[in-house]
Amino acid sequence: xxxxxxxxxxxxxxxxxxxxxxxxxxxxxxxxxxxxxxxxxxxxxxxxxxxxxxxxxxxxxxxxxxxxxxxxxxxxxxxxxxxxxxxxxxxxxxxxxxxxxxxxxxxxxxxxxxxxx
Numbered sequence: 001x002x003x004x005x006x007x008x009x010x011x012x013x014x015x016x017x018x019x020x021x022x023x024x025x026x027x028x029x030x031x032x033x034x035x036x037x038x039x040x041x042x043x044x045x046x047x048x049x050x051x052x053x054x055x056x057x058x059x060x061x062x063x064x065x066x067x068x069x070x071x072x073x074x075x076x077x078x079x080x081x082x083x084x085x086x087x088x089x090x091x092x093x094x095x096x097x098x099x100x101x102x103x104x105x106x107x108x109x110x111x112x113x114x115x116x117x
Contacts, residue, residue, distance in 0.1 A: 004092045007047045010037055012056060012089035015081040019060050022048070022077070048079060056085030 004012070007029075014020065014028035025048075026039050039047075051057040060078045081089070099105060 003095060004088060005047070006037055007039060007043055008051060008056075009089065009092050010039075011044075011047055011051065012081055012085050013093075015057065015079060015085065016089060019078050019080040021079070025079070051085065054084070056082055056088050058082055 010029040010033055011025060013032055014025050017028070020028065022041070022044055026041075026044055030038050048057060052059070057079050060080045
């Protein structure tokens with residue numbers, strides 16, 4: 001399988017915690033990545049669309065609580081991960097873990113801790 005983009009991986013990882021709407025996904029991705037990945041609306045919805053086309057994510061309906069709070073929120077959709085998406089995020093996590101456990105990656109991290117370039 002082709003490696004996932006950082007945005008796709010982070011979105012799928014966030015969706016493993018349960019169904020969510022778009023703006024909550026933005027916050028969860030930022031939380032999961034310690035602020036190193038901040039998705040704008042364009043990247044969020046382009047990536048979600050790509051994940052939908054690839055069968056990794058599906059729309060699960062409107063966010064009824066948001067609709068009650070704001071009539072314009074009727075357009076907000078919630079998303080959930082599919083079994084295909086669950087396999088993809090698991091495979092990507094495994095791929096990254098293997099890469100990071102390599103001696104080369106450990107050496108790079110050690111040199112970073114010592115302040116070397």
